[in-house]
Amino acid sequence: MRTYRLAIIGFGNVGQGLAQILGERGDVLREQYDVDVRITAVSDLKLGSLYNPAGFAPRALLEAARKEKSLQRVDAPQHGWDSIRTIRSTDSNVVIELSPTDLQTGEPAISHIRAALESGKHAITTNKGSVALRYQEMSELAALHGVELGVEGTVMSGTPALRLGTELLSGAGVVKLQGIINGTTNYILTQMQDGKPYADALADAQAMGYAEADPAGDVEGYDAAGKLVILANVLMHAPIGMADVDREGITHLQKTDIREAEEAGDVWKLIATLEKNAAGVVAHVRPERIPRTHPLASVRGATNAITFTTRLLGDVTLIGPGAGRLETGYAILCDLLAIDRHRA
Amino acid sequence: MRTYRLAIIGFGNVGQGLAQILGERGDVLREQYDVDVRITAVSDLKLGSLYNPAGFAPRALLEAARKEKSLQRVDAPQHGWDSIRTIRSTDSNVVIELSPTDLQTGEPAISHIRAALESGKHAITTNKGSVALRYQEMSELAALHGVELGVEGTVMSGTPALRLGTELLSGAGVVKLQGIINGTTNYILTQMQDGKPYADALADAQAMGYAEADPAGDVEGYDAAGKLVILANVLMHAPIGMADVDREGITHLQKTDIREAEEAGDVWKLIATLEKNAAGVVAHVRPERIPRTHPLASVRGATNAITFTTRLLGDVTLIGPGAGRLETGYAILCDLLAIDRHRA
Numbered sequence: 110m111r112t113y114r115l116a117i118i119g120f121g122n123v124g125q126g127l128a129q130i131l132g133e134r135g136d137v138l139r140e141q142y143d144v145d146v147r148i149t150a151v152s153d154l155k156l157g158s159l160y161n162p163a164g165f166a167p168r169a170l171l172e173a174a175r176k177e178k179s180l181q182r183v184d185a186p187q188h189g190w191d192s193i194r195t196i197r198s199t200d201s202n203v204v205i206e207l208s209p210t211d212l213q214t215g216e217p218a219i220s221h222i223r224a225a226l227e228s229g230k231h232a233i234t235t236n237k238g239s240v241a242l243r244y245q246e247m248s249e250l251a252a253l254h255g256v257e258l259g260v261e262g263t264v265m266s267g268t269p270a271l272r273l274g275t276e277l278l279s280g281a282g283v284v285k286l287q288g289i290i291n292g293t294t295n296y297i298l299t300q301m302q303d304g305k306p307y308a309d310a311l312a313d314a315q316a317m318g319y320a321e322a323d324p325a326g327d328v329e330g331y332d333a334a335g336k337l338v339i340l341a342n343v344l345m346h347a348p349i350g351m352a353d354v355d356r357e358g359i360t361h362l363q364k365t366d367i368r369e370a371e372e373a374g375d376v377w378k379l380i381a382t383l384e385k386n387a388a389g390v391v392a393h394v395r396p397e398r399i400p401r402t403h404p405l406a407s408v409r410g411a412t413n414a415i416t417f418t419t420r421l422l423g424d425v426t427l428i429g430p431g432a433g434r435l436e437t438g439y440a441i442l443c444d445l446l447a448i449d450r451h452r453a
Numbered sequence: 454m455r456t457y458r459l460a461i462i463g464f465g466n467v468g469q470g471l472a473q474i475l476g477e478r479g480d481v482l483r484e485q486y487d488v489d490v491r492i493t494a495v496s497d498l499k500l501g502s503l504y505n506p507a508g509f510a511p512r513a514l515l516e517a518a519r520k521e522k523s524l525q526r527v528d529a530p531q532h533g534w535d536s537i538r539t540i541r542s543t544d545s546n547v548v549i550e551l552s553p554t555d556l557q558t559g560e561p562a563i564s565h566i567r568a569a570l571e572s573g574k575h576a577i578t579t580n581k582g583s584v585a586l587r588y589q590e591m592s593e594l595a596a597l598h599g600v601e602l603g604v605e606g607t608v609m610s611g612t613p614a615l616r617l618g619t620e621l622l623s624g625a626g627v628v629k630l631q632g633i634i635n636g637t638t639n640y641i642l643t644q645m646q647d648g649k650p651y652a653d654a655l656a657d658a659q660a661m662g663y664a665e666a667d668p669a670g671d672v673e674g675y676d677a678a679g680k681l682v683i684l685a686n687v688l689m690h691a692p693i694g695m696a697d698v699d700r701e702g703i704t705h706l707q708k709t710d711i712r713e714a715e716e717a718g719d720v721w722k723l724i725a726t727l728e729k730n731a732a733g734v735v736a737h738v739r740p741e742r743i744p745r746t747h748p749l750a751s752v753r754g755a756t757n758a759i760t761f762t763t764r765l766l767g768d769v770t771l772i773g774p775g776a777g778r779l780e781t782g783y784a785i786l787c788d789l790l791a792i793d794r795h796r797a
């Protein structure tokens with residue numbers, strides 16, 4: 110039995126989703142994979158922090174977070190360590206970095222991940238900013254310290270698009286990819302396809318919790334652009350940044366555009382494209398009108414999808430959830446099981 | 454640099470596709486994966502057999518197979534060994550088993566694979582019969598001898614449906630899957646959707662080389678049932694056989710059925726379904742009328758797809774080619790690179 114002792118930095122939706130998964134499926138992990146996954150430390154700016162080398166019962170953490178909005182009263186030998194001390198000074202061997210995404214600075218995630226890797230601990234993150242800005246550097250640091258960096262949850266949540274690309278399709282020669290990688294805009298466009306004007310569809314997306322009060326990150330294409338940068342770095346080894354993505358959002362699309370497309374048998378989708386050429390890669394995010402027979406055309410609501418164009422297989426498309434607490438929690442488990450496969 | 458010395462048993466379309474891939478992408482494999490993949494032996498009932506411990510140039514084998522329809526005149530220290538001697542007595546470390554599928558007996562593939570595993574060699578096969586009939590037994594034999602058995606090419610050709618399921622989705626708890634796993638029938642149904650009667654669509658599929666002169670294996674659902682048995686064994690560890698699959702083909706579908714569905718916004722597809730229940734799994738193959746918004750509805754022509762229903766991610770769908778010489782050749786490479794990852 111191999112033991113993974115997790116230090117979780119940031120205990121919001123995704124961290125709690127992971128705790129729920131470990132609580133409900135810990136037995137399956139022990140039986141099926143011969144791994145024992147324990148949460149030994151949590152550090153969260155709002156809920157507080159705590160450390161117990163023996164590990165916590167996931168349910169106790171979840172109850173405290175939900176009912177008391179604080180981890181202070183959960184029994185533990187150690188309380189109050191900040192994130193960096195939690196990363197460096199606990200006996201954890203895997204750091205789960207779940208701080209909020211900042212596409213400008215990548216912080217505090219970059220500092221957290223660096224501290225983890227430098228301490229010889231694997232790092233798994235769902236933080237898009239850090240990976241979009243510093244993937245190459247952080248990967249090299251991981252290799253230098255003989256540990257791994259897992260980033261599956263940064264694109265399509267737990268739908269394993271990155272590992273499908275790097276582990277299962279890379280030998281086929283991925284030359285292009287096209288994706289619907291922002292669920293909020295796809296939800297809005299689907300609502301518009303079903304007859305709603307943009308403003309109502311956006312309000313709906315906000316009511317569903319898909320869109321922020323300030324929706325610019327989604328509807329102007331910044332979120333999709335960040336994910337496209339991650340795909341370029343992880344799948345195509347192309348060290349591009351946000352400034353290299355030609356970006357256009359969906360805000361100018363009218364109900365009449367949608368209806369015209371519908372009548373011609375087409376649909377509008379916010380498509381993120383990455384294509385290899387002699388100079389490197391071309392990257393753009395923009396609304397595109399695609400025929401209804403296109404594999405991405407039937408992707409509705411908040412669902413995400415990526416079509417990989419490969420030399421040997423032609424097109425391969427993966428469709429799955431792009432967000433959600435358990436869905437993103439699974440991304441972390443998917444990375445952890447991959448790390449375990451590489452070491453078993 | 455790790456070296457893989459292949460003994461290829463059966464040098465038809467798929468074997469030649471693999472040779473073409475190794476000829477064209479050998480450099481990429483050396484640079485990107487640090488692996489040297491050589492063809493050291495080929496044994497084929499029609500073309501003859503040959504062995505050279507130093508390896509053959511893939512192009513020389515391909516030219517001889519195409520132009521002379523024989524490998525006899527390719528320079529080699531050893532000619533004429535039968536398949537079993539080629540498997541046991543060459544210094545190959547990976548046996549690529551590509552004999553024609555027999556869903557009744559699984560032979561000669563089962564004997565070939567056993568001989569390979571017993572000789573301490575990895576075995577990779579695209580032979581559906583052997584895997585549908587003897588997967589559990591052959592896996593155990595592989596484990597016993599410390600080698601691996603790769604079967605990616607038995608379902609959806611090189612589209613990595615099996616490894617997506619076993620390596621990337623199994624932690625999410627796969628409870629059900631639904632697939633379009635026979636390209637010929639999907640091609641016929643797509644043609645019918647576009648207005649052709651069944652007989653014309655079938656003739657078309659035969660002209661395209663998708664369907665055999667006797668199309669029963671495809672249109673009566675036997676091929677899909679065999680693949681479903683493989684999916685049950687590989688992905689769900691359910692030791693079912695062909696007799697456990699409730700099977701119905703597409704031959705009774707009329708143009709009017711297709712048109713009625715079309716008018717209601719639905720499409721007919723030959724759907725293979727596998728579902729876990731308390732007793733084990735339920736498996737059936739039958740034509741189903743699904744709404745046009747279903748992820749499998751937009752899968753047209755000879756393309757294949759599988760929707761995995763999981764506890765943690767909900768539905769994840771993989772769409773890609775289901776046949777083809779390079780596509781199935783890639784399945785073998787995908788298995789070989791996975792074996793290499795596990796040993797690197």
